[in-house]
Amino acid sequence: MIPKECKRLAEVDFPIAEVSRHSAREKSIRHGHPSTLHLWWARRPLAACRAILMALLLPDPCDDHCPKDFRNNARRILLDHPGRPEKWAKQISDDLGLRKTILSFIAEFANWDNSADPHFLKTSRDLIKAAHPEEIPLVVDTFAGGGSIPLEALRLGCETFASDLNPLACLILRVMLEDIPRHGPALAEELLRVSTEIKKQAEKELAEFYPGDSDGGSPIAYLWARTIRCESPNCGAEIPLIRTFWLCKKANRKRALQYRVLQTKGKPLQVDFEIFEPKSEKEVAPGTVTRARATCICCGAVLPPERVRAQLSEQRGGADVIFDSEGCRIGGARMLAVVTLHSSIQGRNYRLPIDKDYQAVYKAQKQLIEILGEWERSGRKGLSPVPDEMIPLTEIRRISVPLYGCTSWGNLFTSRQAMSLSILSSLSRSQSTNSTVLNPGVNRLLALSVSKQAERMSSLVSWITQTSAPRGSFARQALGIVWDYCELVPSVGEQEYSQLIDAMRSVIENLYIIGNVGQVQQHNACEPVLPEKSVPIWFTDPPYYDSVPYAHLSDFFYVWLRRAANPDGSLLLTNQLTPKENECVVDRPHRLSASIKNNEYFECMMARAMAAGRTLLADNGIGSIVFAHKTTEGWESLIGGILSGGLIVTASWPIQTERGGRLNAQEQAALATSVHLSVVRGRKMLQSVTGAKY
Ligand SMILES: C[S@@+](CC[C@H](N)C(=O)[O-])C[C@H]1O[C@@H](n2cnc3c(N)ncnc32)[C@H](O)[C@@H]1O
Numbered sequence: 254m255i256p257k258e259c260k261r262l263a264e265v266d267f268p269i270a271e272v273s274r275h276s277a278r279e280k281s282i283r284h285g286h287p288s289t290l291h292l293w294w295a296r297r298p299l300a301a302c303r304a305i306l307m308a309l310l311l312p313d314p315c316d317d318h319c320p321k322d323f324r325n326n327a328r329r330i331l332l333d334h335p336g337r338p339e340k341w342a343k344q345i346s347d348d349l350g351l352r353k354t355i356l357s358f359i360a361e362f363a364n365w366d367n368s369a370d371p372h373f374l375k376t377s378r379d380l381i382k383a384a385h386p387e388e389i390p391l392v393v394d395t396f397a398g399g400g401s402i403p404l405e406a407l408r409l410g411c412e413t414f415a416s417d418l419n420p421l422a423c424l425i426l427r428v429m430l431e432d433i434p435r436h437g438p439a440l441a442e443e444l445l446r447v448s449t450e451i452k453k454q455a456e457k458e459l460a461e462f463y464p465g466d467s468d469g470g471s472p473i474a475y476l477w478a479r480t481i482r483c484e485s486p487n488c489g490a491e492i493p494l495i496r497t498f499w500l501c502k503k504a505n506r507k508r509a510l511q512y513r514v515l516q517t518k519g520k521p522l523q524v525d526f527e528i529f530e531p532k533s534e535k536e537v538a539p540g541t542v543t544r545a546r547a548t549c550i551c552c553g554a555v556l557p558p559e560r561v562r563a564q565l566s567e568q569r570g571g572a573d574v575i576f577d578s579e580g581c582r583i584g585g586a587r588m589l590a591v592v593t594l595h596s597s598i599q600g601r602n603y604r605l606p607i608d609k610d611y612q613a614v615y616k617a618q619k620q621l622i623e624i625l626g627e628w629e630r631s632g633r634k635g636l637s638p639v640p641d642e643m644i645p646l647t648e649i650r651r652i653s654v655p656l657y658g659c660t661s662w663g664n665l666f667t668s669r670q671a672m673s674l675s676i677l678s679s680l681s682r683s684q685s686t687n688s689t690v691l692n693p694g695v696n697r698l699l700a701l702s703v704s705k706q707a708e709r710m711s712s713l714v715s716w717i718t719q720t721s722a723p724r725g726s727f728a729r730q731a732l733g734i735v736w737d738y739c740e741l742v743p744s745v746g747e748q749e750y751s752q753l754i755d756a757m758r759s760v761i762e763n764l765y766i767i768g769n770v771g772q773v774q775q776h777n778a779c780e781p782v783l784p785e786k787s788v789p790i791w792f793t794d795p796p797y798y799d800s801v802p803y804a805h806l807s808d809f810f811y812v813w814l815r816r817a818a819n820p821d822g823s824l825l826l827t828n829q830l831t832p833k834e835n836e837c838v839v840d841r842p843h844r845l846s847a848s849i850k851n852n853e854y855f856e857c858m859m860a861r862a863m864a865a866g867r868t869l870l871a872d873n874g875i876g877s878i879v880f881a882h883k884t885t886e887g888w889e890s891l892i893g894g895i896l897s898g899g900l901i902v903t904a905s906w907p908i909q910t911e912r913g914g915r916l917n918a919q920e921q922a923a924l925a926t927s928v929h930l931s932v933v934r935g936r937k938m939l940q941s942v943t944g945a946k947y
């Protein structure tokens with residue numbers, strides 16, 4: 254046993270530079286990386302978690318209280334490590350050299366390329382066994398989210414317990430820590446079998462709503478603009494809300510839209526589009542909307558944000574086309590261009606919309622009415638096929654779509670998207686009940702695949718002109734309106750359903766090598782989840798103050814998960830929306846929000862969570878808390894919480910975990926460096942925590 258007095262490596266030294274480098278690099282790795290299983294916000298890089306965890310688990314060989322056996326065994330294990338550098342043999346004989354060698358190993362193992370290498374796995378596990386010869390240490394993460402910390406604990410051969418308040422996080426955790434280690438390849442195979450069936454059926458049911466082109470081309474995306482009417486007395490023209498007239502900025506395929514204003518007697522002015530090949534930026538007209546202020550391209554009048562919001566609210570966000578009874582478009586969303594693939598032409602092509610494109614949308618609208626009608630006729634049995642749960646206004650600063658009339662989660666989808674997703678959900682649900690052998694695991698994966706698909710099939714997906722590719726609904730940790738959005742075709746291109754399943758299968762293959770099974774529980778981190786003093790390592794990553802409104806964002810997925818999952822209740826999807834009460838975050842204030850989650854709330858909840866962590870920690874246990882924030886308030890609240898909760902900070906390691914070039918400079922600053930604090934039990938927690946206000 255490591256004596257209480259003995260310092261851990263994480264309290265004395267740490268290879269910050271190398272681990273930062275590996276962490277930053279890991280962000281660009283997609284194939285087989287667990288983050289591709291499903292989106293979760295502010296995931297910590299596995300590299301940083303793995304390295305810190307090892308440094309928490311291992312004693313400092315230079316400490317007088319370090320067990321002698323550990324030093325001897327560690328020397329032997331490291332010298333046996335295949336492919337070790339020559340210099341290890343020279344430096345390892347004295348204690349400082351041993352410390353240096355362990356740190357080099359930790360730094361090397363942080364490399365993603367080594368993470369599944371059997372030699373690295375063996376050496377790390379052997380070192381940990383040498384430090385904990387009596388029993389395998391238990392690692393607990395009470396804010397586990399997307400599961401980076403518990404996954405690394407399993408990799409290092411530890412017993413692992415992960416909990417989170419959020420049901421989507423728990424679903425992801427269950428798949429990663431329980432289903433994959435338990436079933437591995439069999440799970441991947443069953444997923445492939447069942448999803449192939451779903452895909453076949455979905456393609457059959459959806460084909461008429463996504464027709465191919467008569468010249469053999471296949472549309473992969475429809476580019477749309479929401480529209481409003483110019484309110485200038487003599488104009489009344491339709492204003493397509495367009496951020497940019499560019500369609501593609503790739504050097505060899507520059508394409509953009511240009512327009513003509515048409516005058517027909519007795520009718521408002523009209524705008525006609527053409528696709529052309531601009532030679533320079535100057536030839537492309539500026540967009541019609543910036544910061545919710547719209548400019549009429551016919552008369553130049555400007556509509557203020559209030560009027561834009563009011564007009565879009567009348568159209569429930571305006572992502573749908575308004576047709577007359579004959580199926581002719583009379584308003585609403587306007588199709589700007591269609592992106593197609595063609596076997597005889599290289600790359601992506603852009604064409605103007607034709608009648609057939611609108612007819613398919615009209616048909617889809619009628620089909621959706623049919624689906625909803627059937628549900629009504631059944632006496633509203635089960636959930637409505639399209640999510641009718643309301644979007645709370647609590648996070649209106651970051652989830653601002655209700656200001657534009659998207660008041661329910663279903664309003665974020667065009668009728669065609671909602672119809673497609675409801676068909677996919679119902680196919681998944683019925684396949685779930687049919688699948689027998691690996692029921693729970695496959696059900697969870699199928700439900701996650703539908704919710705993943707929803708992220709790529711909403712009217713908040715935008716078209717990136719630089720790369721000629723879509724950007725998912727969660728490009729930011731927020732849900733703001735997208736004026737000109739991209740409607741993807743679910744059966745072709747890289748957004749295809751089977752590609753998404755392939756990504757899940759790669760994760761299964763990649764993680765299966767880890768072998769151990771963990772334990773997951775939905776739980777509030779402010780209450781101790783295990784017996785007092787039973788935990789040797791408590792390593793956790795609480796929310797970063799006001800950076801990410803997890804529960805609110807996850808509702809986007811949650812409503813589809815409930816529709817796609819087998820309703821046997823085993824997936825923790827029983828509430829209407831994800832629980833917000835008890836979530837440790839600061840909600841950004843707004844006059845429409847009734848939230849009480851301010852600075853004081855956060856500090857109080859942090860203090861309770863820290864006190865709960867302290868309760869779990871064994872006398873000789875050690876904790877680590879990850880935190881990132883750009884403001885003093887954020888840091889003060891965390892530190893206040895740690896001190897009130899009765900913990901003592903013994904070291905801090907800043908790790909640069911983000912690569913550059915992210916979307917939002919503020920988000921980047923907020924999360925670019927995360928600090929890993931090592932903590933141990935202090936004498937006592939403050940009285941105020943036991944009788945806390947929240
Ligand atoms: C920074 S994230 C954790 C990210 C995780 N380390 C990863 O790599 O994916 C913080 C997590 O705390 C969870 N959370 C917030 N309040 C909570 C509470 N009271 N109890 C448990 N979990 C909570 C959120 O749902 C979120 O998943």
Ligand SMILES: [Zn+2]
Binds near residue numbers: 483485488489550551
């Ligand atoms: Zn006008």
